[in-house]
Amino acid sequence: TPIPTGSVTSGLNGVSCTAADACWAVGDYALAAPINQTWPLVTRLGSAAAPSPVLTPTPVPVGGTESNFEDPDCPTATACWAVGGTQIGSARRAMVMRSAGNTWGLVPTPSPPGATKSELRGVDCVTASACWAVGNATVGGLKRAMIMRWNGTAWSLAATPVIESSFLDDVSCVSVTFCLAVGHRTDGTADSDSLVMRSEEHTSELQSRL
Numbered sequence: 001t002p003i004p005t006g007s008v009t010s011g012l013n014g015v016s017c018t019a020a021d022a023c024w025a026v027g028d029y030a031l032a033a034p035i036n037q038t039w040p041l042v043t044r045l046g047s048a049a050a051p052s053p054v055l056t057p058t059p060v061p062v063g064g065t066e067s068n069f070e071d072p073d074c075p076t077a078t079a080c081w082a083v084g085g086t087q088i089g090s091a092r093r094a095m096v097m098r099s100a101g102n103t104w105g106l107v108p109t110p111s112p113p114g115a116t117k118s119e120l121r122g123v124d125c126v127t128a129s130a131c132w133a134v135g136n137a138t139v140g141g142l143k144r145a146m147i148m149r150w151n152g153t154a155w156s157l158a159a160t161p162v163i164e165s166s167f168l169d170d171v172s173c174v175s176v177t178f179c180l181a182v183g184h185r186t187d188g189t190a191d192s193d194s195l196v197m198r199s200e201e202h203t204s205e206l207q208s209r210l
Helices: none
Strands: 007-019 022-031 038-045 054-056 064-076 079-088 091-100 103-106 115-127 130-139 142-150 155-157 166-175 178-186 192-200 203-209
Touching: 007 038, 007 079, 022 079, 038 079, 038 091, 064 091, 079 130, 091 130, 115 142, 130 178, 142 178, 142 192, 166 192
Parallel strands: 007 064, 038 064, 064 115, 091 115, 115 166, 142 166
Antiparallel strands: 007 022, 022 038, 022 064, 038 054, 064 079, 079 091, 079 115, 091 103, 115 130, 130 142, 130 166, 142 155, 166 178, 178 192, 192 203
């Protein structure tokens, strides 16, 4: 795969395909300077027009440093989403971008009330106007699972069970109204419990914790 000019490290964290010759991979890369800063990375893999991997320019959030993508999903060959996070000042914020062909742009996302940090780790779409994204937010010093939904116009927060020290890492949807999100809950030690949440219309309910 191609490497951004001047980068000293790079990595890909997720990939989504709509066909054998239409895939997007996302991650992050770092330059030698400034130190401790990473930038979002998007690569188009094996399109009919460009069989070899091609780096795709992506915008950087204003004031954003240590930006990275964790997961993409493409409901169509020309429309994809990528989710992750970016550091703005002392706060970590969720970051979402959407493609229109080969052009990527930032899309605003809400933050839970009182959240000082937030990040998205997984996204899945059933149509171009119906997507779910999952991750976590820090509220009152404790991390909580966070779920967002795209309705074709804007991202909004979905009602999510309040479970302290909970994290959601991935989501999969089979219809507009049915999704499963998975992650874990920790008690502050090395032990953790599996966590599964199920969507119900525009909310999310706890299905099981093992």
